[in-house]
Amino acid sequence: MNKPLVLLAAASVALCLAVGSAWPDSQTQGKVAAAPVPLAARPKGHYASLEALPDWGGVWVLDRPPAGTTPPEKPALKGKYLDDYHAWQHDVQAKGGVVAHEGSYCTPPGLPMILGVGQYPIEFLFTPGRVTTHFEAWMQWRNIYTDGRGHPDDLDPTFYGDSIGHWEGGTLVADTVAIKDSLGLSMGMKHSDKMRIKERIHLDKGNPDVLLDEITVEDPVALEKPWVQTLAWKRSRDLQLLEFECAENDRNPVDSSGNTGFKRE
Amino acid sequence: MKSLYIATLTAVLVALSPPAWVHHSGAMFDRTKETRISGTVVEFQWTNPHASFKVDVLGSDGKTQTWSIEMNGPNNLIRAGWKRTTIKPGDKVTVTVNPLRDGRPGGWYQGIVLADGKTLGGAGDPAGGEGAAPAPAANHE
Numbered sequence: 254m255n256k257p258l259v260l261l262a263a264a265s266v267a268l269c270l271a272v273g274s275a276w277p278d279s280q281t282q283g284k285v286a287a288a289p290v291p292l293a294a295r296p297k298g299h300y301a302s303l304e305a306l307p308d309w310g311g312v313w314v315l316d317r318p319p320a321g322t323t324p325p326e327k328p329a330l331k332g333k334y335l336d337d338y339h340a341w342q343h344d345v346q347a348k349g350g351v352v353a354h355e356g357s358y359c360t361p362p363g364l365p366m367i368l369g370v371g372q373y374p375i376e377f378l379f380t381p382g383r384v385t386t387h388f389e390a391w392m393q394w395r396n397i398y399t400d401g402r403g404h405p406d407d408l409d410p411t412f413y414g415d416s417i418g419h420w421e422g423g424t425l426v427a428d429t430v431a432i433k434d435s436l437g438l439s440m441g442m443k444h445s446d447k448m449r450i451k452e453r454i455h456l457d458k459g460n461p462d463v464l465l466d467e468i469t470v471e472d473p474v475a476l477e478k479p480w481v482q483t484l485a486w487k488r489s490r491d492l493q494l495l496e497f498e499c500a501e502n503d504r505n506p507v508d509s510s511g512n513t514g515f516k517r518e
Numbered sequence: 519m520k521s522l523y524i525a526t527l528t529a530v531l532v533a534l535s536p537p538a539w540v541h542h543s544g545a546m547f548d549r550t551k552e553t554r555i556s557g558t559v560v561e562f563q564w565t566n567p568h569a570s571f572k573v574d575v576l577g578s579d580g581k582t583q584t585w586s587i588e589m590n591g592p593n594n595l596i597r598a599g600w601k602r603t604t605i606k607p608g609d610k611v612t613v614t615v616n617p618l619r620d621g622r623p624g625g626w627y628q629g630i631v632l633a634d635g636k637t638l639g640g641a642g643d644p645a646g647g648e649g650a651a652p653a654p655a656a657n658h659e
Contacts, residue, residue: 350545359567372594372642389593495593502565 303379307423307456312374312389312494313464313486328438328470329477334445341441359499361391363412363436364429365450365470368484375486376494384418384425389494397427404430410446412436424455438470438480445474462488547616547626555585556612564602566591571605573613575623586624587615590641598641609633 318325330338361367373390382400387393397416404415408431418427429450438444449471457463463485470480557575569589574582589595592602605611610633615625628640 348545372590492597495596497566497591497593499567502563502568502570 299381302381306379306420308461309377309379309456309464311488311490312376312492313488314374314492315369315371316463316485316487317371325482326480328442328480330442330475331477332475334443334475338442345441359391361388361393361412364395364414364432365468366437366439367391367393368466368468373497374489374492374494387494389497391499392497397425397429399425404428410434414450418452424453427452427454438472438475443475444470444472447474448472457485464488544626546618546620548619549616549626551617552614552628553617553625554612554614556610557585559605559607559609559611560584561607562602562605564592566593569595569600573611583623585613585615587613587627588624589627594641599638600641604638605630605632 362370367388367390370388370390373388375389376387378385378387382398384397384399386395386397388395393413395413395416397418399418399420401419402417404417408415410431410433412433414429414432416427416429418425420426427450429452430448431446432444432448432450434444434446434448436444438448451469451471453467455465457465466484466486468480468482468484470476472480555573555575557573559571560574561572563570569592571587571589573585573587575585576582590598592600612631614628614630616628617625629638631637
């Protein structure tokens with residue numbers, strides 16, 4: 254038997270096995286319970302209804318409070334979450350300021366931390382029944398469904414969780430659950446899988462080129478009390494989002510101690 | 519000083535915002551120092567998450583050292599006036615960097631004088647921007 258034929262036969266068997274494992278065979282098909290199907294990305298609604306919504310056009314750049322102003326409220330961690338944060342602080346101090354974080358591997362921070370990313374702008378898209386945020390950093394997107402649906406049961410925790418919302422005049426009121434508890438609440442701070450993020454997003458009454466997000470993070474497991482703060486973005490109608498493929502040139506490998514390397518080549 | 523450091527660290531890290539260094543730690547650069555080098559561009563990488571370029575610098579001993587300079591990403595460099603064509607191999611430039619702590623010839627870009635005499639400044643820290651909290655490493659000195 255010549256060699257190419259053997260290889261071809263082996264490849265065919267491997268392919269059949271692979272296909273067989275990926276697709277239910279005819280005997281089991283129809284007997285398994287239907288898997289929960291995510292709701293289609295074409296929610297109820299009509300484009301004409303979008304005319305009534307406020308103008309959130311352009312892109313938005315995070316406007317950090319100037320140095321010297323009152324710092325934002327701190328999350329009031331408790332129990333294990335507070336202990337872990339203190340341990341993290343001491344670790345950072347012991348390592349001379351080296352902070353090991355998932356971003357070194359091009360992993361995005363997810364909610365709520367991505368809301369606090371500066372410099373890279375965000376934009377909002379209105380389509381019937383949902384508001385989509387595009388984050389230039391890491392090229393992420395987030396949907397807030399406004400078609401009246403509730404949160405599905407038994408959600409898989411994800412980076413952006415499940416967001417539902419509704420409009421109260423010009424304010425988008427959003428509720429988000431099911432965010433991975435491996436992600437950060439703030440630098441060095443974790444949250445539990447019970448975290449819930451409530452937001453009221455609206456233009457500043459005094460300046461329509463400022464967008465405000467009043468954020469309340471609830472987490473009865475990790476927080477003594479809800480963590481409340483307001484973030485502000487400034488509008489730019491001259492910029493547009495640019496591509497950001499983080500893994501294109503990752504020249505900063507991280508070693509097992511968390512030290513970020515610097516590849517000269 | 520230790521307690522002061524802890525206090526400073528705490529103050530800059532409690533906000534919702536991630537650190538100014540959103541992609542990786544900036545601890546390998548000495549943010550308290552600025553080094554100026556002059557030489558010839560030998561390579562320019564216009565890529566995310568960080569652009570970078572190399573400059574051959576002729577030392578007083580007659581030997582050439584190649585400096586590797588890391589920058590913010592193209593998105594933020596574009597908004598600070600950079601283009602993919604701003605520098606090319608062969609250009610004579612003077613560059614200001616925060617040098618590597620380990621003494622190797624490399625650093626974090628802070629500004630450049632181009633071959634035609636035009637200057638460009640820093641493009642901020644990754645995801646930092648005006649008023650951003652400094653990287654933890656910057657508070658450690």
